Amino acid sequence: MTRLRPLLLLLALLLAAASPAERLPRLGEGRVAAVIDGDTVELEDGRLVRLAGIEAAKPPPGRETERRWPLAEAATAALKGLAAGRGVRLHGPDGTLPDRYGRLPAQAVGADGRWWQGELLAAGHARVRTLPDGRELAAEMLALEAAARDRGLGLWRTRAYAVRPADPQRLRRDIDSFQIVEGRVLRAEKRGGTVYLDFGEDWRSDVTARIGRDALRAFAKSGLDPLGLPAETIRVRGWIGEHYGPTIEVTHPEQIERLGQRPPAPAGESAGKDDE
Template sequence: MLKTSLVRLATLAALSSSAVASLACEQLRMATGGIVVSVTDGDTVELDDGRIVRMIGTQAPKLPLGRDNFETWPLAPEAKTALEAMALNKPVRLGFGGEQIDRYGRTLAHVFVEAADGEIWAQREMVAKGLARVYSFPDNRACLELLFAAEGRARLARLGIWADPYYSVRLADAPGDLLSRAGHYELVEGRILLAEKRGGRVYLNFGRFWKEDFTAVIEGAALRIFTEAGIDPLVLNGALVRIRGWVDDRDGPRIELTHPEQIEVLATQ
């Protein structure tokens, strides 16, 4: 299945932070972290041993951080402030569920902050506050079910980013709007008109005109991940789905899917 049942998600979303932290640890290899000495933004912290930890599984609104001509995303300062209040100068443990180091040398981990009433899973807490969204990678997919549950609840309550049009869920049948978001990470919702395999790729077509309408593409390497997970994307004909990923412009707006968790099945008919 590409998505847990709504009842299961609601149950997970209602769990306390400490209960969720305990549950998440079942999937992770836990390790000593250290003290958080600085917070870079809403999803990155520095530890007292010099390690920079990218909080895997989430994407908080981005700050320029010295990049030229980079506009601050809405609520980026608020996300940084919230993470500082949660973690700055506090001891943490790290949980690993996939690749541990990225190309920039940052540690990729789930962060658990020591608190008076138990550990706080920082990723889940930021998502639950509406100050981050789920953002996964093919080589780092642990604990996403719990994060999706928290995100869904925050989105329904219009918390944080979910009250700002910048982060709105886009409609697959509005390709012009999607083209204007090329280069952005988006959530796109719509019904798949045709799922087909051509030339070693799978195309999920959301319209009849493939050079104009929105399409999600699964390349050969990603298809192997789908197969390993026991998922056949070709069964998604007619399904109502939510796709997440970076929008580009190649024969109309499209998103490349690299792993199954980028697809949430909302209805099969």
């Protein structure tokens, strides 16, 4: 990993500067009137824009008003530095519509050419969180995230956002939250149109990633066969639910990163310095 660090850093800088978002169709433009949080802005014409493909540092669900969350404040401040009062060009797939909260999901490029998602990921203010209908630039964003994580920047300094081992006891503390989980797939089985990736010997209590019928069509198009993953170590990112043991619903291939046939890192290695 030591040899990879300079390469990851160089790749991160190149991606952030190259504005790959501009390869996507233009959805419009505007000027930022307000920064709502680390991944949402309001334009002068009243439109709300959600930075697509990322999740900025935020308090865990249910703890929004419990106490200050400095990492969330830092993410908001970083976006203000990029966006406040400035022009922005919005990019994404043709036909992109606002989400259920009225926010337009888009890749954002400032008037100065800086790609806002890339800047936030490279500084460790956000994690990659793609959606089934919003997977553009996943590879570029994952590379930026990896470089920031390797350098321990921003949220990657802390246990609150550390990559979780596929340990059912530890993951039960993360039910109803978005996490990145790493482990070795012991078994992959298709039942009733759904593929189950099991990270333990007992599917009734261990960690499972579940890939439904619609998602499997996307996997087939991507060339990734989830039934071929046993014995591989993978990272899977998503919302932690509970069905017998902790379960992640996988809706698109970009949620899975293949790390090869090697044992996962010991649990202690993914822990950061503190809870936040």
